[in-house]
Amino acid sequence: MAKKRITKKDLLKIERAAVREERKEQGALDGRFREKVEKSRKTYTRKVKHRKKEK
Numbered sequence: 001m002a003k004k005r006i007t008k009k010d011l012l013k014i015e016r017a018a019v020r021e022e023r024k025e026q027g028a029l030d031g032r033f034r035e036k037v038e039k040s041r042k043t044y045t046r047k048v049k050h051r052k053k054e055k
Helices: 008-026
Strands: none
Touching: none
């Protein structure tokens, strides 16, 4: 059998996995550090005029 060549895609996968493992060890992916998400200013959200009162 001929040896299987490592493609660029496979190399990227290996590199990404190594970086992820390193970050896991540092604690960057344990839920404490979340990326900040800014709300889109393009979407319109209507404000609630009156909330239903409970009886």
